Amino acid sequence: MIKGYAGRILEIDLANCSFAFKPLDEAIARLYIGGKGYGTRLLYDRTPAGIDPLGPDNPLIFATGPLNGSVAPQSNRFAVVCKSPLTGGIGNATCGGSFALGMKKAGIDILIVERCAAAPIRIEIDGDRDEVLFHDAAELWGKGTYATQECLGKKQHHAVIGPAGENQVLYAGIVSNERIAGRTGVGAVMGSKRLKAVSVQGSRKLDMEDPEKFKEYTIEVRKLFKDHPVLGNSMKRFGTGAIVNTANARNILPTRNFQRGSFSEAMKISGEYLEDHELRGVKSSCIHCPVTCGRDVDVEGVGRVKGPEYETLALMGSNLEIGNLKRISEWNYLADDLGMDTISLGASLSFAMELHERGVLDAGISFGDPEGVSELIRDIGHRHGIGDDLANGTRRMSEKYGGEEFAMHVKGLELSAYDPRGSFAQGVEYATTNRGGCHVQGASMYMESVGPLTINPQNLKLKADIPVVQQNLACAINSMVLCIFTTYGIIPKAVHEMNPNSLRYRALALAFENMGPLLRTAMGMKGPPMLWFEKWLSYITGSKFSGGHLQEIGARIFNLERMYNLREGFTAADDTLPDRILHESTFEHMQSGHPLGQLLPKYYKNRGWDTQGVPTPRTLERLQIRI
Amino acid sequence: MSVTLQLTYEMSKALGVPRLELDGPETVADVVRTVESRFGDAGADFAKLTRVTAIAVNGVLVNYRRGMKTRLGEGDVVAFVKAAAGG
Numbered sequence: 268m269i270k271g272y273a274g275r276i277l278e279i280d281l282a283n284c285s286f287a288f289k290p291l292d293e294a295i296a297r298l299y300i301g302g303k304g305y306g307t308r309l310l311y312d313r314t315p316a317g318i319d320p321l322g323p324d325n326p327l328i329f330a331t332g333p334l335n336g337s338v339a340p341q342s343n344r345f346a347v348v349c350k351s352p353l354t355g356g357i358g359n360a361t362c363g364g365s366f367a368l369g370m371k372k373a374g375i376d377i378l379i380v381e382r383c384a385a386a387p388i389r390i391e392i393d394g395d396r397d398e399v400l401f402h403d404a405a406e407l408w409g410k411g412t413y414a415t416q417e418c419l420g421k422k423q424h425h426a427v428i429g430p431a432g433e434n435q436v437l438y439a440g441i442v443s444n445e446r447i448a449g450r451t452g453v454g455a456v457m458g459s460k461r462l463k464a465v466s467v468q469g470s471r472k473l474d475m476e477d478p479e480k481f482k483e484y485t486i487e488v489r490k491l492f493k494d495h496p497v498l499g500n501s502m503k504r505f506g507t508g509a510i511v512n513t514a515n516a517r518n519i520l521p522t523r524n525f526q527r528g529s530f531s532e533a534m535k536i537s538g539e540y541l542e543d544h545e546l547r548g549v550k551s552s553c554i555h556c557p558v559t560c561g562r563d564v565d566v567e568g569v570g571r572v573k574g575p576e577y578e579t580l581a582l583m584g585s586n587l588e589i590g591n592l593k594r595i596s597e598w599n600y601l602a603d604d605l606g607m608d609t610i611s612l613g614a615s616l617s618f619a620m621e622l623h624e625r626g627v628l629d630a631g632i633s634f635g636d637p638e639g640v641s642e643l644i645r646d647i648g649h650r651h652g653i654g655d656d657l658a659n660g661t662r663r664m665s666e667k668y669g670g671e672e673f674a675m676h677v678k679g680l681e682l683s684a685y686d687p688r689g690s691f692a693q694g695v696e697y698a699t700t701n702r703g704g705c706h707v708q709g710a711s712m713y714m715e716s717v718g719p720l721t722i723n724p725q726n727l728k729l730k731a732d733i734p735v736v737q738q739n740l741a742c743a744i745n746s747m748v749l750c751i752f753t754t755y756g757i758i759p760k761a762v763h764e765m766n767p768n769s770l771r772y773r774a775l776a777l778a779f780e781n782m783g784p785l786l787r788t789a790m791g792m793k794g795p796p797m798l799w800f801e802k803w804l805s806y807i808t809g810s811k812f813s814g815g816h817l818q819e820i821g822a823r824i825f826n827l828e829r830m831y832n833l834r835e836g837f838t839a840a841d842d843t844l845p846d847r848i849l850h851e852s853t854f855e856h857m858q859s860g861h862p863l864g865q866l867l868p869k870y871y872k873n874r875g876w877d878t879q880g881v882p883t884p885r886t887l888e889r890l891q892i893r894i
Numbered sequence: 895m896s897v898t899l900q901l902t903y904e905m906s907k908a909l910g911v912p913r914l915e916l917d918g919p920e921t922v923a924d925v926v927r928t929v930e931s932r933f934g935d936a937g938a939d940f941a942k943l944t945r946v947t948a949i950a951v952n953g954v955l956v957n958y959r960r961g962m963k964t965r966l967g968e969g970d971v972v973a974f975v976k977a978a979a980g981g
């Protein structure tokens with residue numbers, strides 16, 4: 268077996284409480300690495316088109332990669348892959364916490380959970396004894412994710428759902444420690460299987476090709492991170508909430524259900540404000556991560572819990588026009604405890620507020636008013652009253668009540684917190700990303716609107732190129748499985764330290780903006796490993812990974828996801844953005860919204876797709892994608 | 895002519911206000927000069943901070959226009975932008 272892998276897949280059938288250990292397929296591991304990539308390959312091969320995402324035929328795949336189980340910073344994540352009940356297409360999400368480490372210690376690369384249990388159940392996996400125990404989970408059913416994990420104890424590593432997963436809220440997530448695999452409704456799939464929790468333990472060690480080099484180099488990387496302006500400073504000091512003020516200044520902070528791009532009270536919900544007023548010095552981190560981007564806050568009546576991240580601050584703050592950090596923290600806790608994605612939740616709330624404002628739906632909540640929001644969040648998690656509608660997300664709500672033009676989703680997945688009208692490449696990424704409107708499947712906005720070297724985000728230059736490179740890289744990162752925030756370290760310190768108004772800086776940004784296809788050619792070059800994750804992969808597995816290799820592997824994964832969606836009936840018409848984004852402007856000088864129509868044909872061409880957005884046979888062959 | 899200044903958190907702490915309204919500046923450079931002269935020591939700190947922040951007018955960076963010479967209009971929002979990361 269290739270080093271870095273445990274070499275085993277554990278298959279569990281909940282319908283008859285049976286299990287089997289199978290060997291990991293080395294050929295698939297070489298082509299798709301692990302994590303999201305390997306999981307997607309399994310999902311594609313094991314399921315026919317058209318399965319019910321909440322039925323027994325949808326497997327729930329937990330997948331780690333070769334970096335998990337090592338002490339590399341940010342290598343604590345696992346991926347979950349299944350058909351999404353929210354979008355009807357490919358579903359996946361990654362999660363920090365400690366479950367990935369637990370899986371590798373138990374000697375399991377991938378866990379596939381098949382079919383459904385007849386009654387609430389939980390699973391205990393002991394990797395040292397090769398044993399799987401099935402327990403009645405009736406007593407845990409109904410408990411929040413915090414209480415559930417407390418009951419399960421600290422001896423094992425857990426992945427659990429809360430009431431939202433049990434009630435199949437379409438954007439329910441799976442929680443490990445305080446982190447959540449939030450997007451696309453993977454928790455609803457776990458709930459449909461009546462699976463409350465998976466607990467795993469073991470004492471195996473990761474076998475590496477060159478442990479000495481890995482150790483030496485990891486010490487170097489820790490120093491590099493510590494010294495980096497983003498990973499060692501801004502994210503450490505202010506968490507991801509540091510983006511609030513930046514997005515606000517760039518007019519891309521979703522406000523009032525994306526009606527505007529700036530919020531007058533943004534400062535009061537920013538990471539800097541959190542640091543000064545709420546945090547009192549407590550930062551939290553995923554295991555082995557020196558970045559510590561998590562914040563702990565006090566929530567009244569609960570105590571100290573995980574605080575809100577940028578997406579929550581925006582989607583449940585500015586987008587609801589609420590500048591009250593205490594209330595947002597409380598809602599963040601509620602969502603985590605119920606086990607729900609705060610992006611889709613926030614967007615569903617803002618959509619309900621706009622329907623309310625237009626007199627279409629008496630949702631009982633209004634923009635700018637926190638009254639009734641906590642109660643509604645609980646109702647969503649339990650599918651009570653109007654909460655039952657909101658639990659289905661914005662696309663289904665708009666089908667029921669109207670308002671499709673301001674239902675802020677792509678392919679059924681609610682948009683995250685970067686308004687693409689001020690970030691054109693991000694708009695292309697939202698429109699084309701296989702799981703729907705998400706930013707962490709590429710994070711193009713970092714290269715054009717919030718990062719240190721930003722090109723003009725409102726012209727067409729490079730806007731169909733950046734998303735290809737970024738999506739490919741994200742696919743590879745999500746297959747190792749590393750935290751996507753690691754990519755924020757790629758732009759060197761020297762660039763961060765330049766005066767952004769200087770001529771030198773402007774010349775550099777201009778040169779970058781005019782790279783055109785050179786960008787993809789440069790990124791595709793297969794030289795020696797340069798970046799830390801390329802070197803880690805190489806030291807662990809013994810194979811050489813360069814940026815070019817990762818681009819190729821990422822493109823393979825991305826195209827396979829695309830093929831999955833096409834098989835499910837998606838077409839080019841699904842590569843779009845909400846009407847509000849396409850036709851309304853939030854910038855004074857803009858006549859209309861995002862110019863997606865001008866960018867999409869070029870994006871398809873860059874991808875090697877035909878004019879209908881279908882990967883050509885040549886592309887599939889070049890990427891060795893077996894269909 | 896009046897413009898609104900949207901400050902970074904650090905600038906806002908230095909100047910003791912979350913936002914500023916300024917009458918009279920015709921260009922972005924005027925904005926920096928006016929604040930610097932009006933706020934004494936805090937104004938000097940502010941000017942220092944402008945060297946590590948990009949500047950946007952109505953959300954669009956002045957780098958894509960005429961830099962510090964970018965002309966301002968009535969009601970414009972001049973925002974100071976610090977690079978940030980997260981998700």
Ligand code: SF4
Nearest residue numbers: 341553556558560750
């Ligand atoms: S950067 Fe933040 S989210 Fe990523 S691994 Fe570190 S603490 Fe976790």
